[in-house]
Amino acid sequence: MEIFQRMEQHGYEQLVFCHDPASGLKAIICIHDTTLGPALGGTRMWNYECEADAINDVVRLARGMSYKNAAAGLNIGGGKAVIIGNSKTDKSEALFRAFGRFVQSLNGRYITAEDVGTAVEDMEYIRLETSHVAGRGIADPSPVTAYGTWKGIKACAAEAWGSDSLRGKIIAVQGLGHVGYTLCKHLHEEGANLIVTDICEENVRRVVSEFGAEAVGANEIYGVHCDIFAPCALGAIINDETLPLLKCRVIAGAANNQLKETRHGDILQTRGILYAPDFIINAGGVINVADELQEGGYNRERALKKVSGIYHTIEKVIAIAKRENIPTYKAADLLAEERIALIGKVKKTMLP
Numbered sequence: 001m002e003i004f005q006r007m008e009q010h011g012y013e014q015l016v017f018c019h020d021p022a023s024g025l026k027a028i029i030c031i032h033d034t035t036l037g038p039a040l041g042g043t044r045m046w047n048y049e050c051e052a053d054a055i056n057d058v059v060r061l062a063r064g065m066s067y068k069n070a071a072a073g074l075n076i077g078g079g080k081a082v083i084i085g086n087s088k089t090d091k092s093e094a095l096f097r098a099f100g101r102f103v104q105s106l107n108g109r110y111i112t113a114e115d116v117g118t119a120v121e122d123m124e125y126i127r128l129e130t131s132h133v134a135g136r137g138i139a140d141p142s143p144v145t146a147y148g149t150w151k152g153i154k155a156c157a158a159e160a161w162g163s164d165s166l167r168g169k170i171i172a173v174q175g176l177g178h179v180g181y182t183l184c185k186h187l188h189e190e191g192a193n194l195i196v197t198d199i200c201e202e203n204v205r206r207v208v209s210e211f212g213a214e215a216v217g218a219n220e221i222y223g224v225h226c227d228i229f230a231p232c233a234l235g236a237i238i239n240d241e242t243l244p245l246l247k248c249r250v251i252a253g254a255a256n257n258q259l260k261e262t263r264h265g266d267i268l269q270t271r272g273i274l275y276a277p278d279f280i281i282n283a284g285g286v287i288n289v290a291d292e293l294q295e296g297g298y299n300r301e302r303a304l305k306k307v308s309g310i311y312h313t314i315e316k317v318i319a320i321a322k323r324e325n326i327p328t329y330k331a332a333d334l335l336a337e338e339r340i341a342l343i344g345k346v347k348k349t350m351l352p
């Protein structure tokens with residue numbers, strides 16, 4: 001598909017190619033939608049095989065941020081940036097400062113932050129050239145993402161069993177990094193029984209030791225008998241190979257892009273498995289970062305209160321799915337699209 005055709009079909013506003021020969025910068029900034037406010041989305045640094053892969057990634061991620069931010073009730077739009085390069089060998093002060101100048105040239109239409117391959121120190125270099133950077137002074141957002149995921153799981157439990165209590169529920173958690181570990185802590189404290197896996201044995205031993213979890217192999221996690229499956233690692237884990245193995249009532253976890261193809265969400269619905277759309281349940285991180293943009297700066301108590309609202313957002317998604325008789329992944333998109341469309345109409349109202 002031609003790039004302008006793709007932009008028109010999915011409502012993209014701007015695609016900016018950034019090149020600085022002195023620093024070696026090759027970057028792309030994509031602004032998907034600014035109806036709700038300036039576009040917020042992190043900068044990813046990745047060694048793409050070709051430029052087409054970088055373009056496909058940035059436009060996909062930018063649109064995803066519009067939907068995530070809109071569904072979370074944030075007054076910000078969606079955008080993303082990618083820097084083409086090896087994050088372990090190609091970073092430099094000059095490169096990030098050059099990128100910061102391109103961000104500044106957009107006059108606040110795009111606000112950047114950390115993402116895969118970038119870190120706090122990189123953002124500080126960018127900040128030397130522009131104020132349009134979020135995430136300053138905020139601690140690791142992983143615990144906040146885990147908190148929101150826990151709230152979303154409880155909302156799913158309320159729908160599936162008539163109570164949001166997780167006491168006695170068997171929950172299989174895939175991925176025990178910063179988010180997965182903290183999620184396990186919340187689940188354990190509520191009395192859930194954990195079955196866990198991770199490619200890092202040290203992570204597994206820690207959760208088994210601290211929370212009395214049962215450990216299984218990386219491929220075994222899909223077939224365990226459980227009430228809730230919580231993917232918190234890789235994307236595309238709901239696919240043709242894993243679907244027949246699943247023995248759960250609910251899928252609700254923090255991993256991004258859990259459905260390999262949208263049709264897999266349709267299959268979950270036909271099987272009676274309640275799926276919590278990933279960009280809804282894992283929105284705690286962006287909600288936390290966006291709070292910094294409020295007048296007066298970041299307030300953790302306010303941010304956590306907003307993140308706890310993921311519970312009610314999941315309820316809204318389920319209600320839309322029932323109303324329209326559609327899978328929850330489609331209902332989540334509809335929730336975001338309806339809010340963007342409504343606010344867009346409000347902004348067109350002429351005032352004296």
